[in-house]
Amino acid sequence: MSFAWAKPYQPKTELGRWVDDRMPLPRLVYNAVGGGYPVPRNLNYGWNFGVLSGIFLTIQIVTGIVLAMHYYASADGAFNSIEHIMRDVNAGWMLRYAHANGASFFFIVVYIHIFRGLYYGSYKAPRELVWMLGLVIYLLMMATAFMGYVLPWGQMSYWGAQVITGFFSAFPVVGEPIRVWLLGGYAPDQAALTRFFSLHYLLPFVIAGVVILHIWSLHIPGSNNPTGVDVKTEKDTLPFHPFYTAKDGWFAGAFLTLYAAVLFFAPNALGHPDNYIPANPLATPAHIVPEWYFWPFYAILRAFTVDFILPAKLWGVVAMFASILLLFFLPWLDRSPVRSGAYRPVFKRFFWLLMVDIAILGFCGVMPAEQPYVAISQIAAAYYFAHFLIILPLVSKFERPLPLPNSISESVLHGEKEESAPYGLDKSAPAAAQ
Known part of the structure; x- marks a missing residue:
């Protein structure tokens, strides 16, 4: 993203100009994370x-x-x-x-x-x-x-x-x-x-x-x-540095x-005590669990317990990988013209239900593979896939979003005018260019 009001990089020293002419790395950094990169102000x-x-x-x-x-x-x-x-x-x-x-x-x-x-x-x-x-x-x-x-x-x-x-x-x-x-x-x-x-x-x-x-x-x-809302004018942005x-x-x-x-x-709070026991191929732990960040996927894996055409283990593995690969198709599953969930009241409710569902899957993933945790994980796994494959497409089709602001600056200023240049910037130049 480049804008006419973004201030171009100008080396301030002779050495800086010499380096910039031969290897414009400072210019690259400036344009990536400095004053040359305008960012939405909200x-x-x-x-x-x-x-x-x-x-x-x-x-x-x-x-x-x-x-x-x-x-x-x-x-x-x-x-x-x-x-x-x-x-x-x-x-x-x-x-x-x-x-x-x-x-x-x-x-x-x-x-x-x-x-x-x-x-x-x-x-x-x-x-x-x-x-x-x-x-x-x-x-x-x-x-x-x-x-x-x-x-x-x-x-x-x-x-x-x-x-x-x-x-x-x-x-x-x-x-x-x-x-x-x-x-x-x-x-x-x-x-x-x-x-x-x-x-x-x-x-x-x-x-x-x-x-x-x-x-x-x-x-x-x-x-x-x-x-x-897309950036429309210089009032919608601020330079990444220093803000x-x-x-x-x-x-x-x-x-x-x-x-x-x-x-x-609490350095061991997020670890497992059994990992302080040397590996023993002849002694299987009573309850094998992965690290906490894999728990929801582990629950999806164990949710399949019945052979149906294919073995249950294969269904579990496919579902576990599919739960992640499904996210690659989100841009096409969610067809709503409105991006932000803040202006999508129905989507917002289902989003928080999804967060609760993932938390439940995480809880089931760390618990033993027994009832009622298996049944709960089956329901939670079914809802996870239903959210992306059924609910999200339907919501994006039938939902009535709230009115969007005309611009980012309107959502920030709420109709007020900027009476002075922000942070002491020179009012004669655009805010994002200084």
């Missing part, structure tokens, strides 16, 4: 979680690189190398807990980021590709998190690898060969641990590359906003304070 705090996702990705990469220097990818030594990091490496305990809890916080901010996109219709034209690239990032995160969970080689690590890779064996003919190929054998062992460690180290850099594409694709149509860098900065500080509180005072 963004609320829901838009802070994109920046927070980048911060936690950086934390994961930095802490992961340092931990890899001390980790020993061996079925005989992996568990002991984690204990070595925790007890003998300088600040090793903090690095390990920062990495483990950073994964959970990374998923927290990404989930909020996704739910904000669902509510405000950020998946609609012309931002379909932005949405899809975001989902690709999410899928890569899930793969990275699963392989990282295997690396401590505790009881949950081992049996989690056994269960997750066992999903592929549900597919006829090709399933079992794929599972053996993934593990490098018939059960999790040295080969599986080595390749999972390699991929776990590599994928965050792939995620960083897709994040760059995600941001690049966002800058073409520009950011969505809580009204869903949104300040807003993102203090919010990131507040959120990182919460992260630090968990890191220093």
Whole structure:
């Protein structure tokens, strides 16, 4: 998104001009996140979680690189190398807990980021590709998190690898060969641990590359906003810097304070105690559960208990993958011309029902595979698919949205006029160009 009123980049020093002529990296950064990038002026705090996702990705990469220097990818030594990091490496305990809890916080901010996109219709034209690239990032995160969970080689690590890779064996003919190929054998062992460690180290850099594409694709149509109304004039925007860098900065500080509180005072709250027991292929845990951010999908997987044409296990695996892949088709399932849920009263109610439904699936995912949790997960899984495949298309067709504001500035100013330039900016120049 580029506008005539956006201030062009002008190096202020001779060195800056010399660098800009030969490698315009400062210009690129300025146009991406500086005063050269106009942003809708009505963004609320829901838009802070994109920046927070980048911060936690950086934390994961930095802490992961340092931990890899001390980790020993061996079925005989992996568990002991984690204990070595925790007890003998300088600040090793903090690095390990920062990495483990950073994964959970990374998923927290990404989930909020996704739910904000669902509510405000950020998946609609012309931002379909932005949405899809975001989902690709999410899928890569899930793969990275699963392989990282295997690396401590505790009881949950081992049996989690056994269960997750066992999903592929549900597919006829090709399933079992794929599972053996993934593990490098018939059960999790040295080969599986080595390749999972390699991929776990590599994928965050792939995620960083897709994040760059995600941001690049966002800058073409520009950011969505809580009204869903397109930018029309310079009064609708503000420069990203300093207005949104300040807003993102203090919010990131507040959120990182919460992260630090968990890191220093409850570092094991989001983990599983069985993973502090060395992996034992001969002792199956009484209740195998994945990390909390997989619980809703685990509940969908276990919701299928009856063979119908195909085995129940295969139905569960297909449904689990379909629950994520379904989100790629949202731009075409929701045909309403109004983006924002704030102006869609019926959609808003069903959106919050979906949030409750996902919370119920998460609860069932962590509970044992027994009644009544299986029955509840079956009802919740059915509603999840009904929401996207039946309810959302019908709502978008028959709903009567509320009247939209004529512009973003109208929704912000409520009919008032700007009597002075904001924040002391020169009134003779457009606000977004200074």
